[in-house]
Amino acid sequence: MESILLRARGVPNSRDIETYLAAGGWEGFKKALTMPREAVIQEVIDSELRGRGGAGFPTGRKWSFVPKDHPGPKYLICNADESEPGTFKDRELLEYDPQMVLEGIAIASYAIGANTAYIYIRGEFFRWAKILEEAIAQAKAKGFLGKDILNSGYHLEVWVHRGAGAYICGEETALIESLEGKRGFPRLKPPFPAVVGVFGKPTVVNNVETLACLPHILTRGAKWFASIGRPKNTGPKLFCVSGHVNRPGVYELPLGVSFREIIFEHAGGIPQGRKLKAFFPGGSSAPVLTAQEVDVLADFDSCAAAGTMLGSGAVIVMDETVNMVEVARNLAHFYAHESCGQCTPCREGSDWCLDILNRLTRGLGHPSDPDQLLRICRYASQGMTICPLGDAFSLPIGSLVKKFRQEFEEAIAHAKPLPPKKLPVMPWSGKDVRFGGV
Amino acid sequence: MPKLTIDGREVEVPQGTNLIEAARLAGVEIPYFCYHPYLSVVGQCRICMVEIEGQPRLAIACATPASDGMVVKSATSQRVREAREAVMEFLLANHPLDCPVCDQAGECLLQDHAMSEQRGSFASGMLEQRRTFPGLERRLLGRHVIQNQNRCIHCSRCIRFTQEISETWALTYKSRGNSAYIDTFDGKPLEDPFSACVADVCPVGALTVREFRFRKRAWKLRSTPSVCPGCSIGCNVWIDHHERIVYRFTPRENPEINATWLCDYGRFLAEGLNQQDVTHPQRKTEDGWQQLTWDQALRALALDLKAARSLRVVASGNMSNEELFLARELFTRVFKGELVVPVYAGEPRKMKNARRQWLYSASALPNSEGAKRLGLSLVDEEGLARFLYGAADLTLVLDPQAHPFLASAEAVQLLKVGPAVVVARLATPLVEAASWVLPVASLASGEGTFTSSTGAVQRFAPAVAPAGQARPLWQILVLLARACGVAELGKGTPETLFGQLAAREAAFAGLRWEELAGASENSYRERHHVG
Secondary structure: OOOOOOOOOOOOOOOOHHHHHHOOOOHHHHHHHHOOHHHHHHHHHHHOOEOOOOOOOEHHHHHHOOOOOOOOOOEEEEEEOOOOOOOOHHHHHHHHOHHHHHHHHHHHHHHHOOOEEEEEEOOOOHHHHHHHHHHHHHHHHOOOOEOOHHHOOOOEEEEEEEOOOOHHHHOHHHHHHHHOOOOOOOOOOOOOOOOOOHHHOOEEEEEHHHHHHHHHHHHHOHHHHHHOEEOOEEOEEEEEEEEOOOOOEEEEEEOOOEHHHHHHHHOOOOHHHOOEEEEEOOOOOOOOEEHHHOOOEOOHHHHHHOOOOOOOOEEEEEEOOOOHHHHHHHHHHHHHHHOOOOOHHHHHHHHHHHHHHHHHHOOOOOOOHHHHHHHHHHHOOOOOOOOOHHHHHHHHHHHHHHHOHHHHHHHHHOOOOOOOOOOOOOOOOOOOOOOOOO | OOEEEEOOEEEEOOOOOEHHHHHHHHOOOOOOOOOOOOOOOOOOOOOOEEEEOOOOOOEEHHHOEOOOOOEEEOOOOHHHHHHHHHHHHHHHHOOOOOHHHOOOOOOOHHHHHHHHOOOOOOOOOOOOOOOOOOOOOOEEOEOOEEEOHHHOOOOOHHHHHHHHHOOOOOEEEEOOHHHOEEEEOOOOOEOOOOOOHHHHHOOOOOEEEOOOOOOOOHHHOEEEEEEOOOOOOOOEEEEEEEOOEEEEEEEOOEOOOOEOOOOHHHHOOHHHHHOOOOOOOEEEEOOEEEEOOHHHHHHHHHHHHHHOOOEEEEOOOOOOHHHHHHHHHHHHHHOOOEEEEEOOOOOOOEEEOOOOOEEEOOOOOOOHHHHHHOOOEEEOHHHHHHHHHOOOOEEEEOOOOOOHHHHOHHHHHHHHHOOEEEEEOOOOHHHHHOOEEEEEOOHHHOOEEEEOOOOOEEEEOOOOOOOOOOEOHHHHHHHHHHHOOOHHHOOOOHHHHHHHHHHHOHHHOOOOHHHHOOOOOOHHHHHHHOO
């Protein structure tokens, strides 16, 4: 398919606004300004664009939750806190085409009636924060941002806010808290940000890639956009393929291609003739799929039907040399470190998982461990936590235990015996019965 | 008014009530750790999970408002029980099993829940070492609060208290995830006029009050409803005592005045109540102090009173309404003496009520407002000095703590001039200067009502029997009236005296003694509710 979101990749000087204008940039926003707000929202609803950040919620519907009669101010936040392991698509967009993202921000802000937009960019992206600052300055100079844009009477200011490098701040309410200058703790929902968001005002939080789709929807129409991909799963999607593939990288493909096509055609298959063992279809927070499930289609609904999720579209590929216990330990390490510590199941569960898996990989497994892991994962997910981080660690770890239980059991079978749970007692004979000596 | 069903019980609750409170009204107890009725809802502990008919997932009761026709299942739902068991397993995974040496034991929400709902049959699949916080096991967080971070269940009540109630924003989380711990924001000692409240709101033994720590097991204590004598705001307290010793004040719920808070100053007045320096009625003679029985003392005093041509009495804002009333009737009406009540503002104190409004103290003593309403003449320091400079045959000081001036050398000199009776509990210079000393019991043995500066008339009950020969002041005054042959005052109790007060004084009209109680029998349940 043609390059839509990544059309600027490889174009010299692609970040410059002149290059962007030459490619027909900012036309979508110009068109949006001539339309009533409801019509813009309707256009996006018709395009069936779904949020690219991970949850896949329809973008137009998210916008329509913003109260119409609210006196304002309202806010738009562009979520550029790309921190899901294996995801690097937003960085690509910001690297090559920041103007496209800005135009998307402008369209979305106009649609919800926001006069201030924030780009919350992860702290490690200092280079891309700089790129964005430059892009904003250029767009302002051309009159696409600022006061009374193109004599339409619409004002928009865009600010770049750098996060401090916490995974949890990619969650929209934690992001809002962080933007307000507080500790990045997810909020209880309801109320949702569309009603009570940043500074207590209606706020829409959209992913970079979602926003980058908007200029194309406006210029080429909702029908065109909806014709890409499969019904209800429309549009181009950036897939970040990493791991054991010959050509890792970002691939722009329509939603609904199969993972087989992504891994074996576009990413060039597994290196050194080894076999595919498993892959995460949508970042490390998605339940793992095995090699047998490689024909699942890469779209939101098909992934859900296969018991996983498309998430951010980060395909992490693992070949047959990978030890799944080690994968689980690696994940647990990440999530235990990134759990915010607010609610009980996630705080205690993630660390407990890590402890168990650490022990397993040290060869000190216990036969009860797989079931204990599953129990932790069950009760740290499915609405037991405030935010989806509970699900984010328990779904993949739970799926690893379920689908590769044999490997866990092998690790346990080769285990050294655990130190006894009983407290050491005074030796009753001449024998030395020290702690751990049994 | 939404009507809903909780565990099969129908209940109608005010609009906006959350499910925990609605369940309380229905007589169903939903466990909680992070929820606090006077703090914001954060939904962190996840133990209050309930099943709501028609919703696929369990919901947290603290953040779910009751709505009409809701059908809620708490302990009757298998799913809820399993979820709560799992949450308990998570919480106990890293919670030390040190209840026997933990000072919170007996008033610990975690322990209560583990023992009641789970019946102590709890088992965990945990094989790991518990997480610990080396160096934070016995740390003095502030002057009054000791932290044991190992026991913390991360409910954030203490943090929210400093943010929302005391507004010092002193406490915060540091670090992240399972290694998050409570610390002061700037790492400096916790400086907060309400600092001990953070130990009150702590559902477990992570924060404990230094002054009370290891003094008494919580289940040994008996609680008596009382009113804080620290200032005129009149915060409601429980006097926690055991075997005639007062161990501490804990806040008693009163949404209008102190919600469920108590300032450090008021709270730590409690142990001072145990001090009783003057234990016998005494008379100064040529050979020094002579101990008397009450009978001898009162009879002799009655003679002196009758003989005195001019009498002056210093009453006090520490006296209850009934005592002030008695003093007024006896000394000014019967004996035609002069009576003054010294007042002074003292240190400014403040308190936040349930509507999050600050109340400020008008006076340093708890019942200055009552004295005002009884029409007694209030005097400041200058007025008091002038009053004492005047000549009189007999001077009565009913409370040496009525004004700081009474502790000064000047006051002592003035009192030495003529015969003076001092009703005292503590050994002050004034006691040395007196010719008569009568032992009076502390607030913990007194009974009566105080009128707070907000106008609330609040009753306090006797908690402990007085030490030695000391008597509560109302009793001394009644006995004195009897000894003087004043029949209508000679047989009163605080209850009947209050009846007279209500009948005769406009400021107390319509009030009834029984209705002023404001405390139920089961103080533990009541206190459990507010942590």
